[in-house]
Amino acid sequence: MGMVVRDEVRKMKKVAPLVAAMSNEARCVALKKIAEKLVEKQSEIFAENQKDLAAAAENNVPDAVVKRLKFNEGKLNDVVAGIDMLINLEDPIGKITLDRELDEGLRLTRITCPIGVIGVIFEARPDALVQISSLCIRSGNCPVLKGGKETTFTNRILFSIIYDAVIEAGFPEGCMLACEQHNEIDELLKCDGLVDLLIPRGSNAFVRYIMDNTHIPVMGHADGVCHIYVDSEADFEKAIPIIIDAKTQYTAACNAVETLLIKRDDKIKNEFIPKLIDALSENNIQLRGTKEVTELVDAYYEKKAADNAGKLDYEAVDENEFKEYLALIVSAKFVDGVDEAIEHINLHGSHHTDAIITEDEAVADRFIRLVDSAGVYQNCSTRFADGFRYGFGAEVGISTSKIHARGPVGLEGLVTYKYKLVGHGQIVGDYASGKSEFHFKDL
Amino acid sequence: MGMVVRDEVRKMKKVAPLVAAMSNEARCVALKKIAEKLVEKQSEIFAENQKDLAAAAENNVPDAVVKRLKFNEGKLNDVVAGIDMLINLEDPIGKITLDRELDEGLRLTRITCPIGVIGVIFEARPDALVQISSLCIRSGNCPVLKGGKETTFTNRILFSIIYDAVIEAGFPEGCMLACEQHNEIDELLKCDGLVDLLIPRGSNAFVRYIMDNTHIPVMGHADGVCHIYVDSEADFEKAIPIIIDAKTQYTAACNAVETLLIKRDDKIKNEFIPKLIDALSENNIQLRGTKEVTELVDAYYEKKAADNAGKLDYEAVDENEFKEYLALIVSAKFVDGVDEAIEHINLHGSHHTDAIITEDEAVADRFIRLVDSAGVYQNCSTRFADGFRYGFGAEVGISTSKIHARGPVGLEGLVTYKYKLVGHGQIVGDYASGKSEFHFKDL
Numbered sequence: 001m002g003m004v005v006r007d008e009v010r011k012m013k014k015v016a017p018l019v020a021a022m023s024n025e026a027r028c029v030a031l032k033k034i035a036e037k038l039v040e041k042q043s044e045i046f047a048e049n050q051k052d053l054a055a056a057a058e059n060n061v062p063d064a065v066v067k068r069l070k071f072n073e074g075k076l077n078d079v080v081a082g083i084d085m086l087i088n089l090e091d092p093i094g095k096i097t098l099d100r101e102l103d104e105g106l107r108l109t110r111i112t113c114p115i116g117v118i119g120v121i122f123e124a125r126p127d128a129l130v131q132i133s134s135l136c137i138r139s140g141n142c143p144v145l146k147g148g149k150e151t152t153f154t155n156r157i158l159f160s161i162i163y164d165a166v167i168e169a170g171f172p173e174g175c176m177l178a179c180e181q182h183n184e185i186d187e188l189l190k191c192d193g194l195v196d197l198l199i200p201r202g203s204n205a206f207v208r209y210i211m212d213n214t215h216i217p218v219m220g221h222a223d224g225v226c227h228i229y230v231d232s233e234a235d236f237e238k239a240i241p242i243i244i245d246a247k248t249q250y251t252a253a254c255n256a257v258e259t260l261l262i263k264r265d266d267k268i269k270n271e272f273i274p275k276l277i278d279a280l281s282e283n284n285i286q287l288r289g290t291k292e293v294t295e296l297v298d299a300y301y302e303k304k305a306a307d308n309a310g311k312l313d314y315e316a317v318d319e320n321e322f323k324e325y326l327a328l329i330v331s332a333k334f335v336d337g338v339d340e341a342i343e344h345i346n347l348h349g350s351h352h353t354d355a356i357i358t359e360d361e362a363v364a365d366r367f368i369r370l371v372d373s374a375g376v377y378q379n380c381s382t383r384f385a386d387g388f389r390y391g392f393g394a395e396v397g398i399s400t401s402k403i404h405a406r407g408p409v410g411l412e413g414l415v416t417y418k419y420k421l422v423g424h425g426q427i428v429g430d431y432a433s434g435k436s437e438f439h440f441k442d443l
Numbered sequence: 444m445g446m447v448v449r450d451e452v453r454k455m456k457k458v459a460p461l462v463a464a465m466s467n468e469a470r471c472v473a474l475k476k477i478a479e480k481l482v483e484k485q486s487e488i489f490a491e492n493q494k495d496l497a498a499a500a501e502n503n504v505p506d507a508v509v510k511r512l513k514f515n516e517g518k519l520n521d522v523v524a525g526i527d528m529l530i531n532l533e534d535p536i537g538k539i540t541l542d543r544e545l546d547e548g549l550r551l552t553r554i555t556c557p558i559g560v561i562g563v564i565f566e567a568r569p570d571a572l573v574q575i576s577s578l579c580i581r582s583g584n585c586p587v588l589k590g591g592k593e594t595t596f597t598n599r600i601l602f603s604i605i606y607d608a609v610i611e612a613g614f615p616e617g618c619m620l621a622c623e624q625h626n627e628i629d630e631l632l633k634c635d636g637l638v639d640l641l642i643p644r645g646s647n648a649f650v651r652y653i654m655d656n657t658h659i660p661v662m663g664h665a666d667g668v669c670h671i672y673v674d675s676e677a678d679f680e681k682a683i684p685i686i687i688d689a690k691t692q693y694t695a696a697c698n699a700v701e702t703l704l705i706k707r708d709d710k711i712k713n714e715f716i717p718k719l720i721d722a723l724s725e726n727n728i729q730l731r732g733t734k735e736v737t738e739l740v741d742a743y744y745e746k747k748a749a750d751n752a753g754k755l756d757y758e759a760v761d762e763n764e765f766k767e768y769l770a771l772i773v774s775a776k777f778v779d780g781v782d783e784a785i786e787h788i789n790l791h792g793s794h795h796t797d798a799i800i801t802e803d804e805a806v807a808d809r810f811i812r813l814v815d816s817a818g819v820y821q822n823c824s825t826r827f828a829d830g831f832r833y834g835f836g837a838e839v840g841i842s843t844s845k846i847h848a849r850g851p852v853g854l855e856g857l858v859t860y861k862y863k864l865v866g867h868g869q870i871v872g873d874y875a876s877g878k879s880e881f882h883f884k885d886l
Contacts, residue, residue, distance in 0.1 A: 017812075020813075378865045381871050383870075385862075390862070391543055402558045417849060419818045421819075421821070423822045428832070
């Protein structure tokens with residue numbers, strides 16, 4: 001396009017307050033129009049998507065990426081369902097979260113409002129473009145969108161359909177912006193003072209690069225080292241499927257489990273470990289355990305006198321080598337109990353999502369209170385950490401920061417607030433001198 | 444002290460979850476003990492403060508700074524009153540802000556919790572040390588405190604009294620930390636992964652330095668360019684005292700007014716401008732107006748045939764030269780109406796606090812909706828932007844960021860949340876395959 005990003009973003013900054021002031025109705029009408037137009041123009045969209053798929057085939061793009069960049073009827077139905085869900089959610093804007101009379105005729109109100117201009121840099125997934133745009137429109141924000149280059153054709157038509165729908169619904173010109181060139185990311189990073197928030201999605205290295213090269217606040221997660229702690233009071237019938245689901249259901253996801261912490265306990269060693277070994281090997285999951293763990297695997301196979309066929313792929317590693325694999329590999333070590341598990345997770349985890357498997361409510365409660373992560377789970381898969389599964393309609397990303405939004409970020413993470421103070425000529429001097437006094441009455 | 448900051452902060456990181464799990468009662472008991480001990484040991488505190496005052500006199504520290512570093516009975520009473528107020532505020536921790544059944548036996552709860560380890564770097568004001576510590580203890584956070592060097596003696600005794608009180612109340616060792624050496628700030632900035640949030644208070648240059656030299660999230664404001672827009676429907680009897688209060692009540696504060704925007708209107712020019720000229724000159728406030736403004740001042744004095752005695756100090760400047768003065772200087776320019784005022788504020792302001800003076804509710808409403816600032820005021824002084832005046836008990840600072848807390852930051856800005864998900868063995872695979880389905884029931 002050859003546009004100068006800063007100039008376009010500066011124009012967007014001017015219209016952002018107008019978008020912020022759009023009524024709930026206008027925002028919902030815009031979403032309805034988007035959904036209608038996407039369905040209406042589906043054959044054109046699919047045709048553009050074919051061009052991206054052809055280019056991907058030519059460039060030997062990996063299968064996993066091709067799968068994500070395909071945009072078919074199934075994915076169209078999903079994004080349209082997501083838009084319907086967003087329309088039905090409560091308006092996140094204009095909520096009064098504090099209403100206080102500071103003194104007679106001096107009233108303070110805190111009101112939620114959009115953040116403003118939000119830059120989202122996301123992977124090669126056309127459905128992500130629709131979801132992110134919809135979330136921003138629903139919450140009165142102006143998005144600057146940069147998708148993966150493998151989806152250039154699909155993104156271009158999707159953006160143009162969405163932009164037309166939004167303008168038809170009465171939104172101001174320039175309320176959405178699409179970047180296509182990779183160098184435009186660096187231009188965007190320099191737009192501090194104009195862009196209010198950046199949401200990068202992608203590899204650790206990419207998110208770190210963004211964080212290190214901008215003064216704009218960044219929301220995102222750099223790592224997803226998720227843990228499952230198997231307690232002595234675990235129900236093994238739950239533990240095994242949860243571990244397998246958390247590792248295999250979407251191995252490359254940030255909420256996939258990477259490390260198993262297991263209570264050092266005879267029942268566990270005698271009954272759970274054999275089940276775990278079989279389950280891991282059946283699912284082609286490699287085990288990288290501490291020596292204490294792998295010696296049990298040795299003993300298990302020795303006792304079974306198993307040959308190599310169907311045997312677990314395992315090796316002993318030092319626990320300092322445990323890391324985020326994003327592959328069919330899981331680390332494991334024994335711990336003395338829930339407190340050691342908590343300490344390990346808080347020091348070595350990434351504060352994303354960590355689970356305990358136990359039927360002991362007191363132990364579960366301790367784990368949930370003391371583990372310092374965005375998601376603390378009992379008896380379910382870490383893979384549930386996701387905006388759609390939380391009922392948020394969609395998500396713009398998952399945050400492991402403790403500042404602003406934490407965990408899967410839906411509409412609420414795209415909202416800030418302002419303080420409105422309405423008086424009748426009050427001055428601070430009168431309160432400093434004692435002539436007037438605050439009475440702080442919540443209304 | 445010669446301590447290695449990173450080692451101490453690493454220990455703190457380990458105890459932070461224990462502090463986070465302290466009961467509301469335990470946190471309130473700690474605050475009561477702090478207040479009691481401060482009163483009990485007041486003569487010792489005042490004696491240490493005398494040492495700081497003596498050093499300040501020797502080093503020719505400016506009067507304004509000396510005034511802030513003095514800690515006397517009046518300031519002691521204020522901080523003790525602040526602690527009492529904090530005790531009586533609702534517990535910010537453990538609030539359930541979402542409670543949703545995702546499916547039968549799969550319950551999601553969002554619970555507020557402390558942020559963890561918070562580094563606060565603040566100016567030479569002993570009362571700030573007490574306020575910040577109290578806010579952190581009330582909200583279950585572990586503070587790392589670095590105060591101005593001019594208050595070394597006072598801060599040392601205050602910290603030791605507060606720390607002893609907190610330990611006596613059952614808090615774990617190492618839950619609070621004081622830095623005394625300036626180089627320890629740079630050590631603190633490198634503690635990413637251990638410190639969850641930095642709150643720098645001080646000059647623009649200092650806050651910028653912190654933001655540019657750390658990967659830890661920073662909450663704060665770098666500028667305070669606050670505006671007052673005087674509308675044609677302004678009540679001049681309110682406008683003049685508000686402008687004078689906003690400029691003079693505490694000139695060096697970030698919420699002091701810096702720029703006046705005035706409706707270009709005959710009534711304003713004939714009636715308001717003369718009142719403004721007299722009020723500014725009476726209060727020794729220098730005016731840096733656009734030519735259109737200063738020509739009116741010329742005309743006013745010409746008509747009055749005034750000599751130089753008591754005459755306003757004024758000069759014509761280009762509006763690009765308007766800035767944060769933090770002194771008895773105010774900028775002024777005419778605008779065509781509320782929309783031009785809004786555009787000027789959004790592009791040239793610092794999103795801190797901006798006020799409109801008008802009796803026209805529709806115009807006020809437009810201003811309040813479209814001005815993109817933490818505080819949007821009608822008919823009152825910008826100086827009200829303050830945690831104490833908002834009824835927050837105290838503040839750790841004022842944020843102009845739109846991420847996380849915005850405006851004066853009290854307890855709520857020191858809080859994040861976690862998602863707790865309790866299941867009975869649920870796995871994501873079953874929802875992906877359609878075997879199970881979410882039903883999203885808010886409880």
